Each structure stands twice: as C-alpha cells, then as structure tokens.
Amino acid sequence: AQKVTQAQTEISVVEKEDVTLDCVYETRDTTYYLFWYKQPPSGELVFLIRRNSFDEQNEISGRYSWNFQKSTSSFNFTITASQVVDSAVYFCALEGSARQLTFGSGTQLTVLP
C-alpha cells in the first residue's frame, strides 16, 4: 500500500517570504515517481514536477525548488520570494508499480500582500 502525508493543512505567509511545503511518503516499490501539483481556485490540477526514485538530485526551477531525500522518504517543495499568485492548494503525489497516483491531502497556501 502507498501513502502520502502532507502534515501541513494550511500555511499563510506574507509576500516575499520563503515557504516550504512538506511531503512524506510510504511505498514498498523500489521504483517509483514523486510529483507535485498545484490546484488554484479554478480547480484544475497543474503539474509542477516529476522525480523518479533513482534521482535524488535537488531541482530548482525559477522560484521553485524541490528537496528529495530517500533516507527520510521526503520530497519537500520550497517557494522562494512567494507571490500572491502562488496562493493555491498544493498536492504531493506518488506513482508506484500500479499506474495510478496516490495523492496527499494537500496544503492550502495563502500568500498575503
């Protein structure tokens, strides 16, 4: 069985602050993929990143960065210099041998002006 835990239900920050969203996962698969999706108020899930289990290199894309640590089964997401447009629900997800995504319960991020 797979499980994704996002312990932070809601986070509120002021614009330009950095914020980290935590994600912890459980799986018995040796090969798996980790994802982050953004869900703005419009409801559509927007893909942000995919990482496979054999690649523990951290990744940076503009103001976004991801820290994958297999030893702690974590895949955390940091937004640097947050902006109001970053306000959304963010989901971490896992795909293992079964071709389906297991999502966490999401973190509601609110960036205040």
Next chain:
Amino acid sequence: GAGVSQTPSNKVTEKGKYVELRCDPISGHTALYWYRQSLGQGPEFLIYFQGTGAADDSGLPNDRFFAVRPEGSVSTLKIQRTERGDSAVYLCASSLGLAGNTEAFFGQGTRLTVV
C-alpha cells in the same frame, strides 16, 4: 482541443438517478484516468485505461460505478442509482501512457451534486 476537456462542468441530480460524465483526453494520449476529489481532500484514484481497456479499476467504490472508453479516446464515467455520498468533483487525466515518464494532464473536473 489543447487540453483535457470534461463535460458537464457542473451536474446536479436527484438521489437515485443515473448520470454520465464525459472526458475528452488530449489527442494521442493512450492513458486515461478518472479520479474523485471530495471537499478538502486530495484526488482518489478510480480507474485507469490504457487504450480501450480498463487496465486497473480497483478504485471504483462499488458496482454502481462503471466507465468505458470504446474507441480509445473519449471516456464516459457512469454512475447508477446516485447517492448523496457520490457528491464530489470527478477529475479526468490523460498521459502518453509511459510509466512515470510523462506527467498526467488533468481536466477541470465535473462537480457532481446529488440532492
């Protein structure tokens, strides 16, 4: 179209009625997924198609739920004898069908309300 299209965007139905939700995936995507998202929760997997066949329907909650994809493109999720607990947003996604090698693109969902 450019993205995954789901119709209708909203559906209100009476308890006990039958509903059909449609998903039009991105052209050329062989994999199609249905998820259900309840308020305040992450999406939960329902069923996965590879081409025309249901490769994994382990997420369907009971036999009132059924999905088809007869020509390997458009899919229809069918719910019989709807119950108030079926109220949720039903999300469809499609991908090129390579395991974890390409992202799933999601539609905007159909919000189903059973009254």
